[in-house]
Amino acid sequence: MEKKVRVIEIKENVFSKNDKEANLLRSMLTKKGIFFINVMSSPGSGKTTMLTSLINRMKEDYRIMEMDVDIKSSLDAQRVADATGVPALQIHNCGLCHIDADMTSRAIMEFDVKDIDFLILENIGNLVCPAEFDTGAHKNVMLLSVPEGDDKPLKYPLMFTVSDLVLINKIDTMDFFDFNLDLAKERILKLNPRAKIIPISAKTGEGMDEFVNWCKEEISKIKAQ
């Protein structure tokens, strides 16, 4: 019994320390007028393709930087840098299943962020662990892709609860999978009534304008503070 309580205390300490660091990072970025999003999803939901499309639509008007977390490879940062021309940093998290505010802060120090409007973190592909750690981002954005199924909010509830924006990706493949869009939306909103949901196809571009507009509005809000 005592052992159980001790474990809980350790966990709370880890999270409370992380929350402090996350709040510190967030207010530092707000002061600099930098909007920071943390992008999460399962492996293979299309984060990198979506971010490449997003950055290419915004890079003429905003100064953007991208950070990519992966266990070992540098594929994603390279793909983003090659396809967009914006600076991208690959973070290797050495087999961990998440990234926390301290790791994010250290990665941001690698960048010269003083001339940036929009900072993007592509988190590791995982619907469980990243949901538990505040990275210091202003907004959490998650991708749920059609081939994964409309039951994911029931199975990974915390991820949907902590996400401000849910992009339902690969809607161009809707005909080939049993995915009920209304049911998916209903399940997400039941967990998180304030979540904004945008169906997109990063491949065809459908829905990307609405997502770009959301980013622009959020950037304006940060700049106005």
Next chain:
Amino acid sequence: MEKKVRVIEIKENVFSKNDKEANLLRSMLTKKGIFFINVMSSPGSGKTTMLTSLINRMKEDYRIMEMDVDIKSSLDAQRVADATGVPALQIHNCGLCHIDADMTSRAIMEFDVKDIDFLILENIGNLVCPAEFDTGAHKNVMLLSVPEGDDKPLKYPLMFTVSDLVLINKIDTMDFFDFNLDLAKERILKLNPRAKIIPISAKTGEGMDEFVNWCKEEISKIKAQ
């Protein structure tokens, strides 16, 4: 520096304790003539659909039990039980990102396993954490689904390294995604030259016979010991 070393020691202790428990469970099951597989994948790769198809193809000739790990929901065990009629147990792992040998052993105690030939664990949807914990299974089986992309072995290498059998699922959707089957196989075999790879579609049944035959052979090997 000292702190770093201490963290590593704790991690090693956790894994070495788990390895002992896993070996104990594995030899206990071998003695009873029960073949035990641990099925892993990303969320939405089709584990439950595949297992339902597998069990329905084998349940006339083998006594099968299924255990399902999920953070909170009981959807998958219910789906398997409804679709196959075999006993299924839902394990709620309370927000953890993996299941270890101790959790598996405790779940197995819930079953009366003395009259079983084939025990199946559907692990939590996650390509990172479950790869680190030996569950006591005789074989690790993983699903990589076509919509996730052929780069997953590069990004989640440990999962592919610890898997004895890789099922490449949803091959009926190959025309709609940029997935190079030969490249995927090459990447898997580079990490794990002894891995067996079977392309399947759990939906259409393609490749399922080969998977069933693999299971039958492995069951015979356990029974012969």
